[in-house]
Amino acid sequence: MTRSPTRAAMMLSLVAEAGDPRLVTWRERCDPLELWQSVVRGGAEIPDRWHDGAAAAPRQADAALRRADVVGARWVVPGSPGWPVALDDLDQLEGIGQVTGAPLGLWVRGGGDLTSIASAPIAVVGARGCTTYGAEAASDIAADCADQGHAVISGAAFGIDACAHRGALLGGGPTVAVMACGVDVDYPRAHAALLRRIAEEGLVISEFPPGAQPQRHRFLVRNRIIAALSVGVVVVEAAGRSGSLNTLHWADQLGRTTMAVPGPITAQASCGTHRAIREGKALLVTSGRDVVADTFGLVDDGLPHVGPAARRVWVRLEAEPQPAEQIASALRLSPVAVHRALRELRGHGVVSVTEAGWSRDITGPTEPGRVG
Structure with missing residues (x-):
């Protein structure tokens, strides 16, 4: 049985699904090592899925560490020098859709220091199927934020996310990609070169182990990480049911500054952002200067x-x-x-x-x- 709290947190992350609200309750009662020991023993209070996965977890942890070593990734846990304390705010929320809580740890790929990069970052997110207008707006806003010394966080997806990362790199600043898969998995595959550059000049992070493949629900789960790491979140183009609005909702719950870029009133790609502005859930911004002013003031x-x-x-x-x-x-x-x-x-x-x-x-x- 492991005697390391760091390794215990890693193995817990392999048996418990990220964002499981039961983890918040357990962490209020004991540390990761004590919880892992309880998982191994099993019992009425321990979910069967956690206990059933405990036997294979040490082998899976070793495999994850080997894959991490190939891409130079590391495992960071709460309380360690490289942990961004802003993530701890997630433990204070009721959550969205049965998801809440800070991650048990993060896999971090890249040479940057996460606490330094995440000292005052801006998240720029939006539609995968963005318009040319949205792509240019996201790139310009990210470049402006980077030029003013703020890291840019996004999800490395097609569309607005990729434009935000590229804009930040063009602006000379670091950018952070929060993944819904392992940090060694190039997803989408077409972004392999972009992810390598992000890792070189910023960071690629995930709460899912190296080798983990993306799953639909994990994109919504990772949105809470994007929101919590940021001091402000700006949405550039979002349809009525866009996943980027989920990130905005997390940011609102966390007390982060929430912003949205308007589009043409006839554009379906902007109906979600228009509704957020109209309902007072987001400030209207049109430039990186607006974003920085509204966030920092x-x-x-x-x-x-x-x-x-x-x-x-x-x-x-x-x-x-x-x-x-x-x-x-x-x-x-x-x-x-x-x-x-x-x-x-x-x-x-x-x-x-x-x-x-x-x-x-x-x-x-x-x-x-x-x-x-």
Whole structure:
């Protein structure tokens, strides 16, 4: 029986389907090593599928590691130096369609540092069957974001995803492809060269083991990773039932900035984005400058180094106290994200709190300038 929590998490990922909400409940009770030991023993509380797969998991883990070694991939788990803590927010959600929770770990292909690349990334997603207009918009937005120092995240699919990755590379920035298959699987096959370049200048990541083939439901499961890693998600073209709208819904639940690009009012390829804008689920953006401004809101603010959510909260704060819930509603952020941002700002001594709510500390930085 394994004695390594890292290996235990890997084997758990081989027996439990990614996004299974039961994993969230178990992780609140014990660490991966303790859970794996329970899976091996079995019992009424352990799903039969998990226990039945336990015997083959060590052999499958060894095979996954061999395949990972061929492409230079590594296994990263929560709590390790290379883990992006933004993914932990997924454990606080009820989820969508019986899917929720942070991944047990990630397979990471490429030489980049995931925590550095994922410090303030923008996700650009959209339709596979995109129009020329959508392709150009996605490429331009991604290039603008990359030029302003933000990594671009997408799913490496045909259409908008591929345009976003290529635009980011043209803009000189790193890009991250989140896969619905193993990081060593070129899917779609036509994107083999693109995936190699992404791995060279950015990262290819997946919660599915090397060698895993794409399955339809896994594309929806991986969307939560795209949303959670990002500080803002922009959808460029989406039909009424587009999977990219699922990514937007995850981002909305997580309190990320949600944005959409409008198209011609007669275009079926944009009816999903138009509905999201009309219903107030997405901000209307037309350029990378819009995306960065709506996501980050300010530059040269004199603040200490803080995250993008903390910066947005700082802009909203005034001399008169405001309840955290009011701030969350105004910024369309989750209460969890706002409370975390307020604690971050308080740690730097730039905000204060009373029974009436939160306000700027008058001794803190002066009014920050907005992106003009």
